[in-house]
Amino acid sequence: MDASRRGFLTIAGLSLVGAAGGSTLIAAIGEPGTAVESLPAEPPGGGRRLAMVIDLRKFGHDGELVERCIRACHRAHNVPDFGADRKNEIKWIWAEDFESTFRDEEFRYLRRDLQGKPTLLLCNHCDNPPCTRVCPTKATWRRPADGIVMMDWHRCIGCRYCIVACPYGSRSFNWTDPRPHLESPQADFPTRTRGVVEKCTFCEELLARGGQPACVEACADDEIVFGDLNDPGSKVRRLLAEHLAIRRQPGLGTRPEVYYIVEDPRTLAETAPAAVVPGAAENDHV
Amino acid sequence: MFEKALSGGRRYWAWMVSLLVVIGVGAACWYWQLSEGLTITGLSRDVVWGFYIAQFTFLVGVAASAVMVVLPYYLHDYRAFGKITILGELLAIAAVIMCMLFIFVDMGMPARILNIFLHPTPSSMMFWDAVALGGYLLLNIVISRVTLGAERRGDPPPAWITPVIVLSIPWAISIHTVTAFLYAGLAARPFWLTAIMAPRFLASAFASGPALLILLALVVRRVSDFDPGRQAIRALATIVTYAMVANVFFVAVELYTALYSGIPEHVSHFAYLFMGLDGEATLAPWMWASAVLAVVALVLLLNPGSRSSETSLVVACVAVFASLWIDKGLGMVVAGFVPSPLGRVVHYSPTAPELAIGLGIWAAGLLVVTGLFKIALEVRGHLRRP
Ligand code: SF4
Numbered sequence: 111m112d113a114s115r116r117g118f119l120t121i122a123g124l125s126l127v128g129a130a131g132g133s134t135l136i137a138a139i140g141e142p143g144t145a146v147e148s149l150p151a152e153p154p155g156g157g158r159r160l161a162m163v164i165d166l167r168k169f170g171h172d173g174e175l176v177e178r179c180i181r182a183c184h185r186a187h188n189v190p191d192f193g194a195d196r197k198n199e200i201k202w203i204w205a206e207d208f209e210s211t212f213r214d215e216e217f218r219y220l221r222r223d224l225q226g227k228p229t230l231l232l233c234n235h236c237d238n239p240p241c242t243r244v245c246p247t248k249a250t251w252r253r254p255a256d257g258i259v260m261m262d263w264h265r266c267i268g269c270r271y272c273i274v275a276c277p278y279g280s281r282s283f284n285w286t287d288p289r290p291h292l293e294s295p296q297a298d299f300p301t302r303t304r305g306v307v308e309k310c311t312f313c314e315e316l317l318a319r320g321g322q323p324a325c326v327e328a329c330a331d332d333e334i335v336f337g338d339l340n341d342p343g344s345k346v347r348r349l350l351a352e353h354l355a356i357r358r359q360p361g362l363g364t365r366p367e368v369y370y371i372v373e374d375p376r377t378l379a380e381t382a383p384a385a386v387v388p389g390a391a392e393n394d395h396v
Numbered sequence: 397m398f399e400k401a402l403s404g405g406r407r408y409w410a411w412m413v414s415l416l417v418v419i420g421v422g423a424a425c426w427y428w429q430l431s432e433g434l435t436i437t438g439l440s441r442d443v444v445w446g447f448y449i450a451q452f453t454f455l456v457g458v459a460a461s462a463v464m465v466v467l468p469y470y471l472h473d474y475r476a477f478g479k480i481t482i483l484g485e486l487l488a489i490a491a492v493i494m495c496m497l498f499i500f501v502d503m504g505m506p507a508r509i510l511n512i513f514l515h516p517t518p519s520s521m522m523f524w525d526a527v528a529l530g531g532y533l534l535l536n537i538v539i540s541r542v543t544l545g546a547e548r549r550g551d552p553p554p555a556w557i558t559p560v561i562v563l564s565i566p567w568a569i570s571i572h573t574v575t576a577f578l579y580a581g582l583a584a585r586p587f588w589l590t591a592i593m594a595p596r597f598l599a600s601a602f603a604s605g606p607a608l609l610i611l612l613a614l615v616v617r618r619v620s621d622f623d624p625g626r627q628a629i630r631a632l633a634t635i636v637t638y639a640m641v642a643n644v645f646f647v648a649v650e651l652y653t654a655l656y657s658g659i660p661e662h663v664s665h666f667a668y669l670f671m672g673l674d675g676e677a678t679l680a681p682w683m684w685a686s687a688v689l690a691v692v693a694l695v696l697l698l699n700p701g702s703r704s705s706e707t708s709l710v711v712a713c714v715a716v717f718a719s720l721w722i723d724k725g726l727g728m729v730v731a732g733f734v735p736s737p738l739g740r741v742v743h744y745s746p747t748a749p750e751l752a753i754g755l756g757i758w759a760a761g762l763l764v765v766t767g768l769f770k771i772a773l774e775v776r777g778h779l780r781r782p
């Protein structure tokens with residue numbers, strides 16, 4: 111009696127888990143990195159983990175460089191320009207002021223140079239992306255080999271669930287035919303039809319040809335750095351080890367992979383009394 | 397059996413043709429939407445789901461509520477529901493068809509909709525919702541056909557249908573639970589990130605669905621010699637009362653958690669709904685109307701005198717239905733998007749073609765309900781009048 115009841119409970123429990131989309135639940139329960147955010151010491155599966163570091167200290171307030179990056183990306187990827195028409199707007203990379211970008215931080219007495227600073231936003235190519243989890247057709251997925259979150263415009267049914275699930279506003283929907291709104295269509299990149307979702311793809315087509323993302327190319331002085339976080343010697347890893355970098359809403363467990371450098375601990379150490387930032391000097395050895 | 401839906405008097409045809417006209421206007425607008433894209437709706441980059449998805453959500457509740465007559469009748473052998481149970485099942489069929497139509501018109505690429513089944517994705521609640529709704533439609537079609545067919549021949553229903561009917565009970569609960577999970581599991585949308593969502597969906601469904609069933613049964617009683625029976629209406633009214641009380645309680649629980657904790661991203665959506673944010677208050681009058689209607693309904697329902705009087709019961713049922721329609725069919729979905737994750741407050745209201753498409757689908761639902769009810773009543777010999 112007891113044994114059979116336990117058997118029943120096990121089956122009931124398992125079927126419950128199954129019904130709720132088992133793989134998601136099991137992944138959420140079984141993965142140690144979900145609760146406490148930490149960079150895995152060993153690359154999972156030995157693949158690459160492509161990431162972007164945006165060095166905000168090097169961006170000006172005039173928004174000139176920001177504009178250049180946006181133009182380079184949108185031109186390369188046939189992103190239509192709807193001008194002031196907010197409703198139909200499509201954007202892969204765009205700018206918001208620093209405070210809105212990191213809205214949940216609720217800055218009050220923000221350092222003057224960061225106030226209202228135009229800050230680039232794009233898909234974070236999250237390590238644990240909610241957008242791919244909700245897609246009912248696998249039209250968007252995370253590429254295990256390098257972590258890029260991809261889109262298939264031929265499979266997408268335009269349900270927009272992925273837009274609903276993305277906490278960062280990174281995705282756009284083609285409410286109308288985008289083609290008439292292209293200034294100079296590029297033949298080497300597909301255009302989209304109305305009714306599908308699109309977003310930044312870390313320029314995977316340029317990476318495949320051995321290049322760098324278009325926004326990175328638009329920079330002159332490492333304002334944006336792109337690379338593999340699983341390579342301890344990479345420039346992105348070094349930058350993150352030596353500077354204070356923040357990400358957008360890491361508390362949601364999405365593990366975003368776009369980092370923003372806001373401060374250099376060494377300059378902090380020089381200006382602050384040692385008692386306030388104990389151990390800051392140790393960062394020099396990294 | 398279907399031929400019975402195709403014969404009828406002048407009044408029947410006048411009603412069906414006027415529904416067909418509304419459907420025609422909706423279909424024309426949908427054709428326009430197909431050629432122009434969803435840009436003809438009021439939706440935008442920030443508010444990506446609106447009127448269509450909200451109607452879908454509300455109607456899943458109506459579909460699920462058939463369980464409120466099926467369960468007492470088949471599991472507890474509650475005889476008073478003998479006549480009305482079939483109406484509940486047929487209403488569920490019409491409601492599921494409307495749900496599917498609302499999903500369909502919301503798709504950017506409707507021609508590809510079968511990709512949901514060609515590339516099944518268990519991690520997506522939308523996949524499970526499609527499975528649950530399709531299964532529920534099938535169950536109700538089989539159940540109502542088999543029971544009605546047996547009745548027409550004067551036989552008792554075959555024994556094998558009983559387990560199918562029993563299966564339809566948890567299945568009904570599941571369609572609305574999965575629909576709640578569509579919203580409730582998203583880190584991006586704090587307004588929906590609440591464990592009470594599925595229970596609240598069920599409570600509001602079990603109030604609005606039976607309220608609609610009472611109203612429909614009374615209409616049917618006027619146009620035919622079908623009589624659901626006083627006891628059935630009374631029992632349904634009791635169900636509406638309990639469910640509405642539970643629903644209001646769940647709303648209160650939700651408000652307490654959001655407002656007492658004071659977490660801005662939870663408070664802001666309620667502020668938008670009831671007060672408006674940054675001067676954007678389109679939904680506020682609707683939400684207050686919903687609240688007032690809920691209070692009116694509760695007063696009428698909780699008072700045994702007004703609950704048993706048919707006139708005040710009709711007022712109460714209309715109030716319940718309208719209140720919950722506003723809450724779920726207008727406010728719940730849109731408020732999840734405003735303010736946006738970046739803090740932007742955007743205006744959304746459905747455009748004229750969007751409303752016309754929606755109305756067309758409601759008319760299609762009414763057409764299906766009318767046709768199916770007619771078949772059932774003919775089989776039961778309630779329509780022998782000239
Ligand atoms: S930023 Fe949004 S779209 Fe990009 S991977 Fe993360 S959740 Fe998906």
Ligand code: SF4
Pocket residue numbers: 244245246247248249250265266267268269270271272273306307
């Ligand atoms: S809009 Fe396309 S990519 Fe997004 S969830 Fe739907 S099918 Fe997937």
